[in-house]
Amino acid sequence: MSIRTKNIKSFFKNKTILITGGTGSFGKQLVSYLLKNKFPLLKIIVFSRDEFKQFELSKIFPEEKYPCMRYFIGDVRDKDRLMLALQGVDYVIHAAALKQVPVAEYNPFEAIKTNIIGSQNLIECCLNNTVKKVIALSTDKAAAPLNLYGATKLCSEKLFITANNIIGKKKISFSVVRYGNVLGSRGSVIPEFFKQKQRGTLFITDKEMTRFSISLEESVDFVMLALISSVGGEIFVPKIPSFRIIDLAQIISSKSKIKFTGIRAGEKIYEELITIPESLNTFESKNYYLILPFLHKKFSFLIKRLKKITKPFSYNSSNCFILKKEQIKSLLVKNKFI
Numbered sequence: 001m002s003i004r005t006k007n008i009k010s011f012f013k014n015k016t017i018l019i020t021g022g023t024g025s026f027g028k029q030l031v032s033y034l035l036k037n038k039f040p041l042l043k044i045i046v047f048s049r050d051e052f053k054q055f056e057l058s059k060i061f062p063e064e065k066y067p068c069m070r071y072f073i074g075d076v077r078d079k080d081r082l083m084l085a086l087q088g089v090d091y092v093i094h095a096a097a098l099k100q101v102p103v104a105e106y107n108p109f110e111a112i113k114t115n116i117i118g119s120q121n122l123i124e125c126c127l128n129n130t131v132k133k134v135i136a137l138s139t140d141k142a143a144a145p146l147n148l149y150g151a152t153k154l155c156s157e158k159l160f161i162t163a164n165n166i167i168g169k170k171k172i173s174f175s176v177v178r179y180g181n182v183l184g185s186r187g188s189v190i191p192e193f194f195k196q197k198q199r200g201t202l203f204i205t206d207k208e209m210t211r212f213s214i215s216l217e218e219s220v221d222f223v224m225l226a227l228i229s230s231v232g233g234e235i236f237v238p239k240i241p242s243f244r245i246i247d248l249a250q251i252i253s254s255k256s257k258i259k260f261t262g263i264r265a266g267e268k269i270y271e272e273l274i275t276i277p278e279s280l281n282t283f284e285s286k287n288y289y290l291i292l293p294f295l296h297k298k299f300s301f302l303i304k305r306l307k308k309i310t311k312p313f314s315y316n317s318s319n320c321f322i323l324k325k326e327q328i329k330s331l332l333v334k335n336k337f338i
Contacts, residue, residue: 011228012039018089020076020122021096022046023053025185026137029216030093030223031057035066044068047085048096049075076118082125089129091227094122094136094160097153101141101266104149115152116159123163123174131172135227136160138178138235140212140271140317143278147266157235161293164232173232177223179240180212180271180317183335189245190252190337197253205263209245210270210317214238215335222288231298235291237273239284242317243328251329252338274315282309289315 017034019027023046034044046069048054054071063069074081076096086092097115098104104111119136126134138157141150163174184190189211196202214222218238226236249258263269274282274289283290283306290306292299323331332338 008037008224008228009039012041014040014042015090016043016045016088017041017091017093018045018047018072018086019093019095020047021094023048023050023057024095025182025216026095026219026223027093028057028060030095030220031061031069033217033220033224035061035069041068043070043088045070045072045085045089047072047074047082049073075114076122077113079121079125082121083128086125086129086131090132092122092126092131092134093223093227094119094134097137097156099139099149101147101149102264104152105147105266108148111148111152115149116155119156119159123159126172126174127163127167127170133172133227133230134160134163134174135223135230136174136176137223138176140178140180140273141268142178143272144275146268149266161233161235167232173230175226175230175232176235177226178235178237178273179214179219179222180242180273181214182219183213183215183331184337185216189248190332193249193252194337197256200255201257201259202249202253203259203261204245204249205261205267206269207246207260208269208318210242210322211245212240212242212271212273212317212320213323213331214240215331225288229302231302233293234299234302237289237291237315239287239289239320241321241323241327242271243323243331247323247325248328251325251332270316270318272314272316274313276312276314279309279311279313279315283307284309 061069072085098111139153142153142157145151145154157176160174181188222238278291281292285306
C-alpha cells in the first residue's frame with residue numbers, strides 16, 4: 001500500500017494540510033509520519049476541540065522545532081471557525097468524529113451534529129476556500145449500518161462522495177477511505193484486554209466474533225495513497241487480514257478466564273467493508289479495492305490499472321484471510337503491544 005516517498009515529497013511541496021480531529025490516534029500518527037519523512041510542507045494544521053490534547057501534542061511537536069506546525073482549537077460543528085482555519089489550505093484529512101458506538105446510541109443528536117452536520121460544514125467551507133483535495137475517514141460500520149454511529153458515517157460518506165457533483169469549475173475533489181478498527185486505538189479491544197488481564201477475566205461478547213487488522217502506520221500509509229491517487233468520488237478500501245477475537249484473548253492472557261457476555265446493541269459478529277450491492281461497482285488492485293459511485297471518464301486511468309469485480313461478494317472479517325494465533329502474536333510484537 002506504500003507510495004514512493006519521492007512522489008509524496010513532490011505532491012506536498014509548499015502545500016498546507018489540515019487534519020480535523022488531529023489530536024486523535026490517527027491524527028498524531030499522521031503528523032509524526034509527515035514530520036519524520038521531512039515532506040516540504042508549508043504548514044501542518046492540527047484542528048481539534050480538545051485544548052489539553054493539543055497542548056500535549058504541541059510538547060511532542062513544538063512549533064519552535066517544527067516551524068510548519070500550527071494548532072487550531074475548533075469544532076467541525078462551528079462553520080465560522082472552519083472557514084477561518086481552511087484559508088490557504090490545499091489538502092484536508094477529515095478524521096474528526098464521535099466514534100464510540102454506545103456513546104452514539106445514548107447521545108444520538110450529538111453524533112449527528114458532529115458526524116453529519118460537521119461533514120456538511122467541512123464540505124461547504126472547503127468549497128469556499130482554496131482546498132484541492134479532501135479525504136474523509138470512514139469505518140466498516142458504514143457498510144450496512146446496524147447502529148447509529150454507522151448510520152451517521154454512511155451519511156457522511158454520501159455527503160463527501162456526492163459533493164463532487166456540486167464543485168462546478170472548482171479544482172477540488174472529495175474521496176473516502178473506509179477501514180476497520182485500528183489496532184491499539186483508544187477504546188479498541190487490545191488495550192481493553194490488557195486492562196482486563198489484570199483482573200483475571202477477559203470479556204468477549206461472542207465466540208464467533210472476528211475483526212479486521214490494520215495498524216496506525218498502515219492506515220496512515222493507505223490514506224496517503226488515497227490522497228495522492230484520488231480523483232474524487234471513490235471509496236478506498238484496503239485489503240487487510242482479520243483475526244478471531246477469542247484467539248486474540250488467548251494470546252494476550254492464556255491464564256485468564258474468558259466470559260461471554262452476549263452481543264451488545266448495534267454490534268456485529270463480523271466487520272464488513274464492502275456489501276454485496278457495493279461489490280457490483282467495485283474494482284480491485286493487489287492491495288486495495290475501489291468502490292466507484294458510477295463509471296465516468298475521470299476514472300478511466302484508474303480502471304485501466306484495476307480489475308473489475310464480476311461476481312457479487314461481501315468483503316468481511318469472516319471471509320477474508322484470517323490470521324493464525326502465531327501470526328496474531330507476531331503482529332502484537334511488531335506493534336509493541338507485547
